[in-house]
Amino acid sequence: xxxxxxxMSATVHELRSAAHAQAERGLRCSTKFITELLVSIAGDRVAxxxxxxxxxxxxxxxxxxxxxxxxxxxxxxNEFQRAAQTLRxxxxxxxxxxxxxxxxxxxxxxxxxxxLEEASAVVAPVVAPSAKPRVINHHLVQLEAxxxxxxxxxxxxxxxHYVHALVLRELQRPTEATAAxxxxxxxxxxxxxxxxxxxxxxxxxxxxxxxARLPQHWMLVFxxxxxxxxxxxxxxxxxxxxxxxxxxPHSGYVKSQLAMAHYNLRDFDMAQQGFEELRVLExxxxxxxxxxxxxxxxxxxxxELSSLAHACVQVDKYRPETCCVIGNYYSLKGxxxxxxxxxxxxLKLNQQFLSAWTLMGHEYVELKNxxxxxxxxxxxxxxxVKDYRAWYGLGQTYxxxxxxxxxxxxxxxxxxxxxxxxxMWCAMAGCYKQLGKKPEAIKCYQRAELNNxxxxxxxxxxxxxxxxxxxxxxxxKYFREMxxxxxxxxxxxxxxxxxxxxxxxxxxxxxxxxxxxxxxxxLDIGGQERDEAKxxxxxxxxxxxxxxxxxSGY
Numbered sequence: 001x002x003x004x005x006x007x008m009s010a011t012v013h014e015l016r017s018a019a020h021a022q023a024e025r026g027l028r029c030s031t032k033f034i035t036e037l038l039v040s041i042a043g044d045r046v047a048x049x050x051x052x053x054x055x056x057x058x059x060x061x062x063x064x065x066x067x068x069x070x071x072x073x074x075x076x077x078n079e080f081q082r083a084a085q086t087l088r089x090x091x092x093x094x095x096x097x098x099x100x101x102x103x104x105x106x107x108x109x110x111x112x113x114x115x116l117e118e119a120s121a122v123v124a125p126v127v128a129p130s131a132k133p134r135v136i137n138h139h140l141v142q143l144e145a146x147x148x149x150x151x152x153x154x155x156x157x158x159x160x161h162y163v164h165a166l167v168l169r170e171l172q173r174p175t176e177a178t179a180a181x182x183x184x185x186x187x188x189x190x191x192x193x194x195x196x197x198x199x200x201x202x203x204x205x206x207x208x209x210x211x212a213r214l215p216q217h218w219m220l221v222f223x224x225x226x227x228x229x230x231x232x233x234x235x236x237x238x239x240x241x242x243x244x245x246x247x248x249p250h251s252g253y254v255k256s257q258l259a260m261a262h263y264n265l266r267d268f269d270m271a272q273q274g275f276e277e278l279r280v281l282e283x284x285x286x287x288x289x290x291x292x293x294x295x296x297x298x299x300x301x302x303x304e305l306s307s308l309a310h311a312c313v314q315v316d317k318y319r320p321e322t323c324c325v326i327g328n329y330y331s332l333k334g335x336x337x338x339x340x341x342x343x344x345x346x347l348k349l350n351q352q353f354l355s356a357w358t359l360m361g362h363e364y365v366e367l368k369n370x371x372x373x374x375x376x377x378x379x380x381x382x383x384x385v386k387d388y389r390a391w392y393g394l395g396q397t398y399x400x401x402x403x404x405x406x407x408x409x410x411x412x413x414x415x416x417x418x419x420x421x422x423x424m425w426c427a428m429a430g431c432y433k434q435l436g437k438k439p440e441a442i443k444c445y446q447r448a449e450l451n452n453x454x455x456x457x458x459x460x461x462x463x464x465x466x467x468x469x470x471x472x473x474x475x476x477k478y479f480r481e482m483x484x485x486x487x488x489x490x491x492x493x494x495x496x497x498x499x500x501x502x503x504x505x506x507x508x509x510x511x512x513x514x515x516x517x518x519x520x521x522x523l524d525i526g527g528q529e530r531d532e533a534k535x536x537x538x539x540x541x542x543x544x545x546x547x548x549x550x551x552s553g554y
Contacts, residue, residue: 018190040251080106107139158188290324
């Protein structure tokens with residue numbers, strides 16, 4: 001995605017103008033994203049590029065700009081009703097947007113308060129119930145009455161279309177919300193929050209591009225990459241983020257997303273390398289640091305995880321990500337109750353923090369508190385129905401409870417989200433096996449084997465299932481493949497099982513030399529099969545001797 005100097009200069013100009021416009025409107029996350037991209041671009045960025053921003057300011061009179069400034073101070077202190085009231089007579093685009101957005105957020109704030117009041121009236125749990133909220137934003141009707149005529153007459157700019165889309169989304173009108181967001185990104189291509197909402201409403205970027213006529217802008221590449229990562233199309237996401245690194249080589253956001261894609265692909269070495277590079281580039285960045293701690297947990301890197309936890313505490317000990325890192329550290333030490341306390345602390349800071357719910361579910365499984373584990377996982381899927389880890393966790397929990405039909409339902413959900421993940425297929429196959437449905441189990445294990453089953457679980461189970469079905473040829477095939485996989489690993493009971501089966505199989509099919517080789521390996525390994533291997537080896541030698549005698553004619 002290499003660009004000429006003039007194209008890069010235009011990109012810088014566009015980013016800087018968008019950053020000012022979004023900051024003025026209180027769009028903090030989008031402003032942060034755009035400003036980080038602006039700063040990440042290598043080259044001379046000192047040249048003045050405030051023209052568009054100043055032109056926008058000059059379209060509003062001095063009095064209204066004063067009101068906007070005052071309303072923005074109220075907005076920044078979360079006094080949304082007060083900000084909206086201050087701008088009740090605004091005529092400029094910035095003032096009108098800030099009024100609408102403040103009014104919308106005031107309604108959302110009141111909605112959350114009503115949800116908490118409703119929850120406390122029913123029961124007083126430690127955590128909020130996972131039931132869907134029944135309360136609504138009471139400002140939606142009035143906002144829609146103001147925004148729709150303005151939209152129909154073409155009086156909304158990109159920011160106005162964005163807030164209109166938020167209203168339509170909350171009114172459960174996703175098709176109209178998608179159309180409004182498409183108008184928003186066409187008018188304001190650098191409005192990242194609109195792209196993110198667009199991705200949430202429609203995960204299929206290619207279909208959306210054709211139907212909603214998205215702008216052919218460089219931000220479209222960010223959108224495509226974001227959609228790919230959210231949809232777990234991780235190989236595609238890796239390619240797109242690598243392409244973006246060509247233009248934004250120092251972007252912490254791009255590097256972080258690339259590391260996340262590698263993590264989803266279970267390429268932990270590459271993901272760890274990406275996060276470590278990011279820590280050097282931005283040592284005070286805490287976004288996705290909980291995922292980095294997951295990698296260190298899986299690799300059992302206790303010292304590195306301890307170091308990361310201390311570093312996060314120094315940056316901000318009251319961030320949910322920091323609490324999750326500390327929770328992972330205690331979990332790795334086997335202190336599961338203490339780990340739960342930190343995941344709960346993360347949820348007190350942000351009840352919608354998905355990672356904390358899922359990790360807390362894992363800890364409750366370790367503590368054999370299945371009821372609490374199910375509750376935690378259900379909260380996770382309520383927040384994000386695409387969280388395959390929570391669906392998988394629910395399957396495991398119900399499997400522990402010896403409820404294979406329930407487990408199978410949840411494993412199917414996880415497999416639908418991660419069809420290329422061998423672990424999901426192995427889990428589903430295990431349920432079918434418990435239920436006595438061997439043909440279905442075989443199909444699932446075969447899918448797992450096709451999707452790079454690194455542990456060799458599928459090969460071993462397939463060999464056993466075919467042996468039980470008296471299909472010795474297929475059983476021998478899978479035992480041989482399993483032995484190839486185990487060659488570089490430590491000897492296990494599965495290795496001995498495979499060698500013994502293959503020794504008998506080769507003896508019965510006349511492959512005596514190969515049978516002797518398998519018996520010799522069993523003798524070298526030792527164990528319970530040693531005596532049986534000795535007896536089998538005598539039979540093979542006797543059979544070979546008789547065969548030689550018969551062939552000589554005596």
